[in-house]
Amino acid sequence: MNDNFIEIKGLFKNFGKLEVLKGVSCSIRKGEKVAIIGASGSGKSTLLRCMNLLETPTYGEVWFEDKLLTPIDPYLHFDVIRLSKTYGKLLAAYTAEHPGVAEADADAAVIADIKKRDLLRKSEGSAFAKAVRDLYRANFQNVDYTRRNIGMVFQHFNLFNNLTVLENMTLAPVQLKLKTPEEAKKRAMELLERIKLSDKANVYPSTLSGGQKQRIAIVRALAMNPKVMLFDEPTSALDPEMVGEVLDLIRQLADEGMTMVIVTHEMGFAREVADRVLFMDGGVISEEGTPEELFNHPQNPRTKDFLSKVL
Amino acid sequence: MSFADKLAYAWELRGLLFESLGISLLIAFSAVIIGFVIGVILAVIRIAPKTNPVIKVLDGFAQTYITVIRGTPTMVQLLIMYSSILVMFKYVNTNLLVPIIAFGINSGAYMAEIIRAGINSVDKGQMEAGRSVGLSWTTTMLKIIIPQAIKVVIPTIFNEIIILVKETSVVSFIALRVGGQQAWDLMGLVSKMANAKPAVYNTFLYIAALIYLTIVMLLTLLQHLIERKLKKNER
Numbered sequence: 001m002n003d004n005f006i007e008i009k010g011l012f013k014n015f016g017k018l019e020v021l022k023g024v025s026c027s028i029r030k031g032e033k034v035a036i037i038g039a040s041g042s043g044k045s046t047l048l049r050c051m052n053l054l055e056t057p058t059y060g061e062v063w064f065e066d067k068l069l070t071p072i073d074p075y076l077h078f079d080v081i082r083l084s085k086t087y088g089k090l091l092a093a094y095t096a097e098h099p100g101v102a103e104a105d106a107d108a109a110v111i112a113d114i115k116k117r118d119l120l121r122k123s124e125g126s127a128f129a130k131a132v133r134d135l136y137r138a139n140f141q142n143v144d145y146t147r148r149n150i151g152m153v154f155q156h157f158n159l160f161n162n163l164t165v166l167e168n169m170t171l172a173p174v175q176l177k178l179k180t181p182e183e184a185k186k187r188a189m190e191l192l193e194r195i196k197l198s199d200k201a202n203v204y205p206s207t208l209s210g211g212q213k214q215r216i217a218i219v220r221a222l223a224m225n226p227k228v229m230l231f232d233e234p235t236s237a238l239d240p241e242m243v244g245e246v247l248d249l250i251r252q253l254a255d256e257g258m259t260m261v262i263v264t265h266e267m268g269f270a271r272e273v274a275d276r277v278l279f280m281d282g283g284v285i286s287e288e289g290t291p292e293e294l295f296n297h298p299q300n301p302r303t304k305d306f307l308s309k310v311l
Numbered sequence: 312m313s314f315a316d317k318l319a320y321a322w323e324l325r326g327l328l329f330e331s332l333g334i335s336l337l338i339a340f341s342a343v344i345i346g347f348v349i350g351v352i353l354a355v356i357r358i359a360p361k362t363n364p365v366i367k368v369l370d371g372f373a374q375t376y377i378t379v380i381r382g383t384p385t386m387v388q389l390l391i392m393y394s395s396i397l398v399m400f401k402y403v404n405t406n407l408l409v410p411i412i413a414f415g416i417n418s419g420a421y422m423a424e425i426i427r428a429g430i431n432s433v434d435k436g437q438m439e440a441g442r443s444v445g446l447s448w449t450t451t452m453l454k455i456i457i458p459q460a461i462k463v464v465i466p467t468i469f470n471e472i473i474i475l476v477k478e479t480s481v482v483s484f485i486a487l488r489v490g491g492q493q494a495w496d497l498m499g500l501v502s503k504m505a506n507a508k509p510a511v512y513n514t515f516l517y518i519a520a521l522i523y524l525t526i527v528m529l530l531t532l533l534q535h536l537i538e539r540k541l542k543k544n545e546r
C-alpha cells in the first residue's frame with residue numbers, strides 16, 4: 001500500500017500515427033489537488049482520460065489504489081524482461097563482446113537496449129509469458145469497478161439527455177446495486193439541495209443553463225461517492241457569467257478534502273486551488289511544481305513562454 | 312354491371328375482404344416486430360467495439376446478412392424462403408409463418424442500418440459519461456444510447472414500416488393457407504377477382520388502394536403521436 005490513488009507509469013498514447021503522449025509518469029496522492037496546464041493539443045485531456053481509461057494507453061500502465069487497470073507493460077518490469085528469450089540472447093552476446101564486464105552493468109545495458117529498440121515480442125518463452133500473466137492476475141481490477149471511484153466531469157457536461165436530473169443522478173448507484181432507489185433518491189436530493197437546484201430534480205437537461213448543467217454533472221459524479229474527481233476544462237464551454245458558480249462548487253469540494261485532477265485554462269483558479277501544477281508540452285510533463293514555483297519561478301523556457309501568453 | 316352493383320358485390324364479399332386485410336396486417340406487423348428485434352441486435356453488433364473474436368465473427372455475419380438482404384429483391388427472398396422451407400419442412404409452408412419470417416428477415420436488414428445510423432448520431436459524450444460512472448458498455452447502450460437513438464430514428468423507422476406494409480402485397484404470388492384452408496392477402500384477393508369476376512376487378516383494385524392508404528394514414532398519425540409524446544418528455 002502507498003498513499004497514491006492514481007499512478008501513471010511510462011504512458012504512451014498514439015492515435016493512429018499521431019503520438020499524443022510520449023512517456024508520462026505521475027502519481028496523484030490522496031487528498032492532493034493537481035492542476036494540469038499547457039497549450040492546446042499538448043495532451044492534457046488525453047492524459048486525464050487515460051486516468052480512468054476512457055482512452056486506452058498504447059504503452060504503459062495505469063494503477064488505481066495499487067490495482068492495475070491496463071494490461072502489463074513488460075518494459076516497466078525488469079524482472080520480467082530478464083525472463084525473456086531476447087534478454088538471454090542479448091546478455092550472452094554482450095558479455096562475449098565485453099569480456100570481464102560487471103554483471104550489473106551488462107544487465108543494465110541489455111535492458112536499456114531492449115527498451116530503446118522495442119525488442120520484446122509475443123514469443124519470449126513460457127517463463128516470460130507466465131511472469132506477465134501472474135503479475136497481471138495478481139494486480140488486475142476490472143475497470144468498470146474502478147471507475148465507480150473516479151468521478152469525471154467533462155467540458156461539455158454530458159448529462160444523460162433522455163433522463164431527468166434526478167434520474168441522471170440515481171441511474172448508476174441503482175444499476176450498480178450500490179443503493180436502493182429510495183436511498184439513491186435521498187442522496188441525490190441532498191446533493192441537489194446543496195447546489196440549490198432541488199427544484200430542477202424532475203426536469204430534463206435540455207431546459208437547464210450551462211452553469212446548472214455543469215453543477216449537476218459534478219453532483220452526479222458525487223452521487224457515486226468517488227475517491228477522486230477528474231475535471232476536463234469544466235468551465236471552458238460556459239458563458240462567462242456562469243464560470244463563477246461552477247468554480248465555487250469545485251473550490252468547496254477541494255476545501256472538503258476531495259482528491260482532484262483538473263485540466264484548466266483558468267490559471268488564477270489553478271494557482272489558488274492546486275497543491276501541485278503539471279505543465280504539459282508536446283506529450284510530456286515538461287515541468288511540475290507548486291503553484292508558487294511554477295507560476296512565479298518557472299524553470300523551463302517553454303513554461304515561461306506559455307505563461308507569458310496566458311497570464 | 313353498374314357501379315352500384317359492383318359496390319354491392321364487394322359488400323357481399325366483405326367477409327373475405329376483411330379476412331384478407333387481416334392476413335396482410337398480421338404478416339406486416341409480425342414482420343415489423345421481428346425486423347425491429349433483428350435490427351436492434353444487428354445494429355448493436357455492428358457498433359460494438361471489436362475487442363474479442365466472437366464480436367468480430369458476429370460482425371462479419373451481420374455485414375453479410377445486411378449486404379445480401381439489401382442486395383436482393385424482396386420477391387426473390389420470399390420465393391426462396393417459400394421453396395426452401397417447403398423442401399425442409401414439408402407442411403410448414405401451409406401457414407403464414409413463411410411470409411412472416413421472410414419479411415421479418417428482410418426488414419431486419421433495413422432496420423439495422425436505420426438504427427445503426429441513429430446510434431451513431433448520439434453524442435459520443437453520452438457513452439463516455441455512462442462509462443465514467445462505472446456503467447458497463449451494455450448498460451449504457453440500453454439505458455442511455457438506444458433510447459436516444461430510437462427517438463432520432465422514429466420517422467425513418469415509420470417510413471420502413473410503411474414500405475413494409477405495402478410491400479407485403481407481393482405475398483399474393485405465393486399460395487397461403489390458414490388452418491388448412493386456402494387464404495388470400497388483400498392483393499391476393501384482388502388478383503383472384505381478375506380471373507373469377509373480371510367485371511369487378513377494377514373496383515377491387517380501388518378498394519385495395521383505399522385500404523392501404525387508410526392504413527398508412529393511421530400509421531402516420533401514430534408516428535406523430537409518438538413523436539409528440541417523446542418531445543414532451545424533454546421539458
Ligand SMILES: Nc1ncnc2c1ncn2[C@@H]1O[C@H](COP(=O)(O)OP(=O)(O)OP(=O)(O)O)[C@@H](O)[C@H]1O
Binds near residue numbers: 039043045
Ligand atoms: N480520439 C482522437 N483521435 C485522434 N486524435 C485525437 C483524439 N483525441 C485527441 N486527439 C489529438 O491528440 C492531440 C492532443 O489532444 P488533447 O485533447 O489531449 O489536447 P489538450 O491538451 O487537451 O488540448 P485542448 O487544450 O485543446 O483541450 C491533439 O492533436 C488532438 O487532435
Ligand SMILES: [Mg+2]
Binds near residue numbers: 044046233
Ligand atoms: Mg483538452
